[in-house]
Amino acid sequence: GQQVMQIPQYQHVQEGEDFTTYCNSSTTLSNIQWYKQRPGGHPVFLIQLVKSGEVKKQKRLTFQFGEAKKNSSLHITATQTTDVGTYFCAGLEGNTGKLIFGQGTTLQVKP
């Protein structure tokens, strides 16, 4: 079945440093979604990418979808303590509505 791998599993950064998490799928994805989960909370939708090579920005966050629609990345510029949490990518399996989640990257930011 479809697998979505996400690296790294953990990342500790100093406040102000940049952060990137990468997501790779074993198959071509219909779309990819990104979620953030704060400690003790539930996943919250950040963004959806649909087109090959698509790049979207949300303030300090930049999301990319690969040309082959099999990989994606989330880059945070100048991290802040409010960025702490676990970031998940999730690939949509065909048209079934099934999202396959990566294992997540947990970001810790030292003030």
Added chain:
Amino acid sequence: DAGITQSPRHKVTETGTPVTLRCHQTENHRYMYWYRQDPGHGLRLIHYSYGVKDTDKGEVSDGYSVSRSKTEDFLLTLESATSSQTSVYFCAISERGDNEQFFGPGTRLTVL
């Protein structure tokens, strides 16, 4: 936050007992999902529903059953709970099958 509630929020039970978790939504969304979250595994889909009485299996459906008799409610049942089903369970909803999902607050289940 979208109108999604889960009950109970916490439950401790013993191996072999039946357990039912409830997800209730007030958004009238067509799709509803049950996930479990375990360290190192992210979120794994258990079952999902694409309409009243329409359900399908996810990647970790063994030992779980679901029912959806009304648009707003999606029940997850563990017929005979095992320690391997100790986890945090999240319900999610979406309007269509290909767009964003809204998650409930989660249920922490411990099977002793």
